[in-house]
Amino acid sequence: MEASGSDGFSLAFTAACVAMASVTYGMGRYAYGLFLPSIRQDFNLSTFDLALIASLNTAVYLLATVIASGIAIYFRPRTLIVVAGLVTTSGLLIAGLAASFPVAAGGIILAGAGGGILSPAMFEAIEAWLSARWKGRAIAAVNAGAAPGLILTGLAAYWLQSSWQQAWVAMAAIGLAVTLWNAWLLPDHRVSQAHTEPKLPLRPGLFLRRECVPLYLSLFVYGLLLSTYLTFAVDLIISSGGMAFPADRLFWVLLGLAGLPAMFTGEAVRKFGVRGLLAVSMPICGLSYALLAMAPGNQAAILISAVLFGASSVAPGNGFLVWGISLFRDRPSAGTGAVFFALSLAIIAGPILVGLSSGQIDLLGLFYCAALLSVLTIPLFPRRIFGTEGTAASESARPSSERQSDLAQAAAPVLPEPTANH
Numbered sequence: 001m002e003a004s005g006s007d008g009f010s011l012a013f014t015a016a017c018v019a020m021a022s023v024t025y026g027m028g029r030y031a032y033g034l035f036l037p038s039i040r041q042d043f044n045l046s047t048f049d050l051a052l053i054a055s056l057n058t059a060v061y062l063l064a065t066v067i068a069s070g071i072a073i074y075f076r077p078r079t080l081i082v083v084a085g086l087v088t089t090s091g092l093l094i095a096g097l098a099a100s101f102p103v104a105a106g107g108i109i110l111a112g113a114g115g116g117i118l119s120p121a122m123f124e125a126i127e128a129w130l131s132a133r134w135k136g137r138a139i140a141a142v143n144a145g146a147a148p149g150l151i152l153t154g155l156a157a158y159w160l161q162s163s164w165q166q167a168w169v170a171m172a173a174i175g176l177a178v179t180l181w182n183a184w185l186l187p188d189h190r191v192s193q194a195h196t197e198p199k200l201p202l203r204p205g206l207f208l209r210r211e212c213v214p215l216y217l218s219l220f221v222y223g224l225l226l227s228t229y230l231t232f233a234v235d236l237i238i239s240s241g242g243m244a245f246p247a248d249r250l251f252w253v254l255l256g257l258a259g260l261p262a263m264f265t266g267e268a269v270r271k272f273g274v275r276g277l278l279a280v281s282m283p284i285c286g287l288s289y290a291l292l293a294m295a296p297g298n299q300a301a302i303l304i305s306a307v308l309f310g311a312s313s314v315a316p317g318n319g320f321l322v323w324g325i326s327l328f329r330d331r332p333s334a335g336t337g338a339v340f341f342a343l344s345l346a347i348i349a350g351p352i353l354v355g356l357s358s359g360q361i362d363l364l365g366l367f368y369c370a371a372l373l374s375v376l377t378i379p380l381f382p383r384r385i386f387g388t389e390g391t392a393a394s395e396s397a398r399p400s401s402e403r404q405s406d407l408a409q410a411a412a413p414v415l416p417e418p419t420a421n422h
Contacts, residue, residue, distance in 0.1 A: 007134075009129075010130050010131065010134040010138070012185060013125075013129065013130065013138070013185070013186070014130075014134065014137065014138040014141055014142075016178075016181060016182050016185050016186070017122055017125075017126070017138060017141070017142050017145065018141050018142060018145040018148065019145075019148070019178045019181065019182075020081060020084065020085060020118060020122070020145075020178055020179075020182055021115075021118070021122075021142050021145025021146060021149070022145055022146060022147075022148040022149030022152065022178070023085060023088055023089075023114070023149060023171075023174065023175040023178045023179070024084055024085070024088045024114035024115040024117075024118050025115045025145060025146035025149060026145070026146035026147065026148060026149015026150045026151075026152070026153060026256070027088065027092060027111070027149045027152070027153055027171045027174070027175065028088035028091060028092065028111035028112055028113075028114045028115060028175075029057060029058070029061060029111070029112050029115055029146075030146060030149070030150060030153075030230050031092075031111075031149075031153045031168070031171060032053065032054060032057060032108055032231070033054070033230040033231045033232070033233070033234060034153060034154065034157060034234055034249070034252045035157065035164040035167070035168075036050055036231065036232070036234060036235050037234060037235050037238045037239075038164040039104070039164065040235070042164070043101040043104070045101070046355075046358075047354070047355050047358040048355035048356070048358065049355075050231075050235075050351075050355070051231070051351035051352055051354050051355030051356075051358075052351070052352065052355065053105050053108055053109065054227065054231045054350075054351035055348045055349070055350075055351045055352045056105075056109045056112075057108060057109050057111070057112035058112060058227070058344060058347045058348045059348050060109050060110070060112050060113045060116070061112045061113060061115055061116040061344070062116065062341075062344040062345075062348065063113075063116070064112075064113040064114075064115075064116025064117050065115075065116035065117075065119055065120065065340070065344075066116075067116075068080060068116060068117045068118075068119070068120045068121065069120040072120040072121050072124060075121070076188060076189060076190050077121040077122065077124055077125035077128075077186065077189075078125075078182070078183070078186040078187065078188055078189075079121075080117055080118070080120070080121035081118060081121050081122055081125070081182055081186060082179055082182060082183045082186075083117055084114045084115070084116075084117035084118035084121075085114065085118075085175060085176075085178060085179030085182060086179055087110065087111075087113050087114045087117060088111050088113075088114030088115075088175050089114075089172050089175035089176050089179060090107075090110060090111075090172075091107045091108065091109070091110035091111025091112070091113070091114070092107065092111050092168050092169075092171045092172035092175055093107070093168070093169060093172035094106060094107030094110065095107030095108050095111065095165070095168050096165045096166070096167075096168030096169035096171075096172055097165070097169065098165070104165075107168075122142065123139070125186070126138045126139060126142075129187070129189075140318070143314065143317055143318060144259055144260065144314050146256075146259070146314075147255075147256045147257075147259035147260050147310070147314070148256065148260075149256070150252055150253070150255050150256030150259065150310075151252075151253050151256035151257060152171070152174060152256075153167075153171060153252055153256075154249050154250060154251070154252030154253035154254075154255075154256065155249075155253060156170045156171055156174075157249040157252065158249035158250060158253070161249075206328070207338055209327075211327060212327055212338070214380040214381070214382070215320070215323055215324060215327065215338075215339070215342070215380075216338075216342045217377070217380055218278070218282075218320070218377045218380045218381065219320055219339060219342040219343050219346060220342065220345070220346040220349075221282075221346075221373045221374065221376075221377045222282070222316055222317075222320065222343065222346065222377075223342075223343045223344070223345070223346020223347045223349070223350060224346055224349070224350045224353070224370060224373065225282075225285050225286070225289070225313065225370055225373070225374060226313055226346075226347060226350070227346070227347040227348075227349075227350030227351055228350050228351070228354055228366065228367075228370055229288070229289065229309055229313070229370075231350070231351050231354070232351075232354060232363055233251075233292060233305075233309075234251060234252070235363070236292060236296050236363045236364070236367070237251065237292070237296060237302055239363075240296035240297045241297050243299060243302055251302065251303075251306055254303065254306040254307065254310065255306050255309065255310040256310065257310065258306065258307045258308075258309070258310025258311045259310040259311065259313070259314050261311060274319045274320075274322050274323045274326075274381065274382055275381045275382055275383065277315060277316070277318070277319040278316055278319045278320075278323075278377075278378075278381045279378055279381055280312075281312045281313075281315040281316045281319070282312075282316055282374045282375075282377055282378070283374055283375050283378070284308055284311070284312040285308070285309060285312040285313050285316070285374055286370065286371040286372070286373070286374025286375055287308055287371065287374075288304075288305040288306070288308040288309035288312070288313075289305075289309075289367045289368070289370045289371040289374070290367070290368065290371040291304055291305040291308070292305045292367055293364050293365075293367035293368045293371065296364065320339050320343070321339055323339075323382055324338055324339035326382070354366055
């Protein structure tokens with residue numbers, strides 16, 4: 001199919017990007033949290049062991065993104081997107097067929113690399129192949145692209161109740177199908193790169209300015225909220241008797257369904273601004289923690305918590321992206337790279353902190369702390385950034401070739417975790 005910029009191609013391309021994000025993020029990065037209780041039981045693992053796997057999954061994702069961002073300009077987007085699908089599929093399959101803990105852990109960690117390989121190439125393709133009218137839609141949809149993956153993961157786990165590994169083999173089959181679809185659909189074109197010097201050279205001081213500190217602190221809390229819930233919520237529910245197998249699988253489906261409206265949060269940033277979006281979504285995310293901490297054995301509280309987290313945990317990502325870009329107006333891709341990097345470090349740290357604290361504070365106490373942190377970040381949110389109009393105008397005024405050059409040189413565009421991907 002040619003990258004003609006037509007509505008037909010744009011819609012199909014956006015759908016393919018969402019499907020690949022569902023595989024690499026919803027399955028490759030986040031399925032682990034749903035199956036954590038079963039993995040703990042099968043391999044007799046401690047909380048620290050389980051937390052270490054989650055953090056290594058994200059660390060590999062971060063490393064893959066940095067490498068992929070550096071080499072993306074030398075490859076066609078289709079090549080890296082297909083490689084991302086194959087890496088994720090391989091990791092899922094290895095974990096699904098593993099007979100020992102080291103092999104299973106290796107598969108889980110490998111599956112996390114796919115999203116890192118995907119993001120730079122996919123966002124370059126969106127920038128080069130879609131019209132201005134479709135770019136915003138595609139980015140918003142991909143930002144919440146993990147949600148369909150969560151739904152499919154939960155359904156696979158529910159239908160294949162006898163073994164978590166059978167569900168991982170089923171997810172690998174879905175991943176292969178999506179990868180083949182992208183290989184067939186995507187044009188085999190290079191993204192043209194202009195050899196122009198960016199207006200704002202990258203230097204350490206650019207990222208260490210005082211005005212960047214509130215962004216980094218807020219992102220760290222956001223990353224902790226994302227990683228802790230997605231890794232340990234099901235484990236808390238099961239251990240507290242709030243939901244028995246296999247109903248816990250449907251908890252994951254509910255998370256994904258509640259996250260689908262986040263595909264349209266780009267409009268919320270435009271109407272209510274960064275501060276408005278973050279000041280509402282972050283405390284709601286914290287409320288989902290408080291509900292589980294107060295009543296982990298109450299099914300009504302569990303379901304409400306899932307809906308609140310699914311709906312609110314992806315939304316802040318778009319707000320942080322606009323905030324980051326606003327701090328790097330002459331080099332917007334540096335802003336997205338800074339947001340991505342800070343968020344990834346927090347997601348790596350989250351499970352490790354839970355594991356290290358498990359001997360002193362139980363999960364209930366940690367969930368209370370997370371709920372409190374979500375509110376304490378409100379004073380950090382920007383007061384003078386009320387929307388995207390200034391950023392959008394300044395970005396659209398720059399030559400397209402220059403924006404593509406910036407995008408290629410950034411660490412990676414942020415993909416928020418549900419959500420996100422991130």
